Amino acid sequence: MTDHNVLRVFCDPDGRHGNELAVVRDGASVPGESGRQELARELGFSETVFVDDPERGLIDIYTPTLRLPFAGHPCVGAAWLLGVPRLVTPAGVVTVHRADGLVWIAARAAWAPPRTLREYGSAAEVEALPVPPPGEWVYAWAWQDEAEGRIRARAFPGRGDGIDEDEATGAAALLLTAHLGRALTITQGRGSQILTAPGPPGRPAGRTGAHDTIEVGGRVRHA
The missing domain is CATH 3.10.310.10 (Diaminopimelate Epimerase; Chain A, domain 1)
Structure with missing residues (x-):
C-alpha cells in the first residue's frame, strides 16, 4: 500500500471526532488520474489528497469515485500537515492562516x-x-x-x-x-x-x- 498519512479534520475542542482524510505526501508515487482514483477507492476515505509539490502547496483531491477541483476538509487537513501559507488546487489558490490552534482556509463559494x-x-x-x-x-x-x-x-x-x-x-x-x-x-x-x-x-x-x-x-x- 502506498505510504499515506491519516488525519482527522474538524475535531471538536477536546480533539475528538473529525472527518478522516488520507494524504499521500509523495504524489509522484501515484501518477495519473486513473491510478489516483483507484487508490482513493481502495483507501475508502471520503477524500484522499495527493501532494504534487509540498513547497508550493500543489494538491490533487479525490473521493472514492471522482476527482474534485476543490474540497474543504482536504484543504484544511493538507494545510495543517504541510504548514504552507497557501494551497494550489485546480479551482484556484486557497490562502491559509492559523490562529488559536485552528487552521483557516479562504476560498470562494463558486x-x-x-x-x-x-x-x-x-x-x-x-x-x-x-x-x-x-x-x-x-x-x-x-x-x-x-x-x-x-x-x-x-x-x-x-x-x-x-x-x-x-x-x-x-x-x-x-x-x-x-x-x-x-x-x-x-x-x-x-x-x-x-x-x-x-x-x-x-x-x-x-x-x-x-x-x-x-x-x-x-x-x-x-x-
Whole structure:
C-alpha cells in the first residue's frame, strides 16, 4: 500500500471526532488520474489528497469515485500537515492562516461542488434523519442558537460509493455560510466542529455571492 498519512479534520475542542482524510505526501508515487482514483477507492476515505509539490502547496483531491477541483476538509487537513501559507488546487489558490490552534482556509463559494442545503425546524429533526437513498447531495441543517450562529448539520453525499454520511464537510459549510451571510459554528456528524466566517472582514451583513471569499476553519489531529 502506498505510504499515506491519516488525519482527522474538524475535531471538536477536546480533539475528538473529525472527518478522516488520507494524504499521500509523495504524489509522484501515484501518477495519473486513473491510478489516483483507484487508490482513493481502495483507501475508502471520503477524500484522499495527493501532494504534487509540498513547497508550493500543489494538491490533487479525490473521493472514492471522482476527482474534485476543490474540497474543504482536504484543504484544511493538507494545510495543517504541510504548514504552507497557501494551497494550489485546480479551482484556484486557497490562502491559509492559523490562529488559536485552528487552521483557516479562504476560498470562494463558486469553487464548491453543488449541494442541496435543506433546512429543518430543529436540531432534533436533523439528528433523527435516516440516511436517504443515493441521489442528490444533501446538507441537512437547523439552528441550534440563531443569535449565536450555532448550527446542527448532517451531510449525505448520495453517491452510492460507501460513504453514506460525511462526518464533516468544509465545502458544504462554505456554501451555507455564503447563503446565510454570517459567521457560523457548525456541529456536524457525531460532534465534529466547523467554524466559518464571510470575508473580507467588515463586509456588511447579508447573503454573500458565489464569488465572495469565505473562511473555513477547524482543528486537525493525526488519526
